[in-house]
Amino acid sequence: MTRKLALLTTLLAVALPVAAAAQTLVGQPTPWELGLQPAAADRMRDIIGLHQFVLYIITVISLFVGGLLIWIVMRFNARSNPVASATTHNSTLEVLWTIVPVLILVAIAIPSFRLLYFEDTIPKPDMTIKAIGKQWFWSYQYPDNGNFQFDALRIPDRRSAPAVPNGPPRLLGTTNHVVVPVGKIVRVLTTGADVIHSGAVPAFGVKMDAVPGRINQTWFRADRIGTYYGECSELCGANHAFMPITVDVVSQADFDTWVQQAKTKFAAAGTPTRVAAEH
Ligand SMILES: [Cu+2]
The missing domain is CATH 1.10.287.90 (Helix Hairpins)
Structure with a gap:
């Protein structure tokens, strides 16, 4: 025995x-x-x-x-x-x-x-992202990179893998990606526009509640270039399972290029939706 x-x-x-x-x-x-x-x-x-x-x-x-x-x-x-x-x-x-x-x-x-x-303990951040949980998608702001904002909606199954080979993984892909530079300390501010959500990206070890009327903060430093997926991790309603997070970790040069494009692209989108509810 x-x-x-x-x-x-x-x-x-x-x-x-x-x-x-x-x-x-x-x-x-x-x-x-x-x-x-x-x-x-x-x-x-x-x-x-x-x-x-x-x-x-x-x-x-x-x-x-x-x-x-x-x-x-x-x-x-x-x-x-x-x-x-x-x-x-x-x-x-x-x-x-x-x-x-x-x-x-x-x-x-x-x-x-x-x-x-x-x-x-958040080390001195190189940049900040604000992630706003909404029923049922995430919006992101880049306050120290031009303060643009965009929404990241789930990509439907018919345009995801395995229906589309090499497409984004089902239930994890989003229309716009969060983009961050590799090796930089990223501070993430989270808040909720309607109910409590939670932003989680397992590969970074990040999970932080996004609470209406409150700003939480967390941080990460991604050390490898690639695409990483996460999800809302707080039961937030009927479509809780359908508000994924896609993060592209890129080189600093690629990040700078992306910021330049994003500033014009997302400025054209006008006033962000539901922004009043966040404050
Ligand atoms: Cu949620």
């Missing part, structure tokens, strides 16, 4: 990180994905690290407690143990089962708090 448990633990310990490493970075969910989406930012790398660490701990605890239960059922049932022990205390055991869990919790708390403060 114990040898089998040990084997299972070893298998899990070996299999989990291998499965995670086998995934290539695509910025979106993949079929049969195990674990979290691969990281494109330090934040997400740390989140995956903490996740794996806690996963090891809970695996060991679950196997240990499960094994104990099985052992007790086998060894101490009325048939195999007709005369029950009258023992009620064991000081050594009592001290151990208090101190060991405390040590485990401290071991989890230290990296957990470190990560929490790392995410919470």
